[in-house]
Amino acid sequence: MKYGKEAPQLSPQFLLDCNYMTEGCEGGWPHFHSYFAENGHLVSEDCAPYQHSTSGSKCSQFQHCQGVAKVKKSYDVGGAYGLSSEK
Numbered sequence: 001m002k003y004g005k006e007a008p009q010l011s012p013q014f015l016l017d018c019n020y021m022t023e024g025c026e027g028g029w030p031h032f033h034s035y036f037a038e039n040g041h042l043v044s045e046d047c048a049p050y051q052h053s054t055s056g057s058k059c060s061q062f063q064h065c066q067g068v069a070k071v072k073k074s075y076d077v078g079g080a081y082g083l084s085s086e087k
Contacts, residue, residue: 008068011048018059034074041067 021032047065051057078085 009045010042010069011045011050011062011065013045013050013057014043014048014059014062014065016054017048017057018062031076034071037069037071038074040070042069042071044068 015033015036019033019036021036022029043062043065048062076083
């Protein structure tokens with residue numbers, strides 16, 4: 001968007017399979033996805049399509065995927081994890 005181009009569809013499967021910071025299965029801690037994208041990269045849905053499961057899948061199957069996006073700076077709403085509220 002910054003460069004006047006259409007943004008690529010990003011792969012949630014890549015995050016589910018490759019984000020070692022989530023500390024768990026089935027998506028883990030979602031706030032760590034922004035940290036992962038800030039310190040690494042995200043790939044396209046075309047290269048790493050959503051599979052409705054993480055059972056039996058490994059990050060290595062996406063090693064050929066090129067990064068298409070990166071988060072410049074992430075923030076926790078409320079100042080830190082666990083301090084956010086509806087206010």
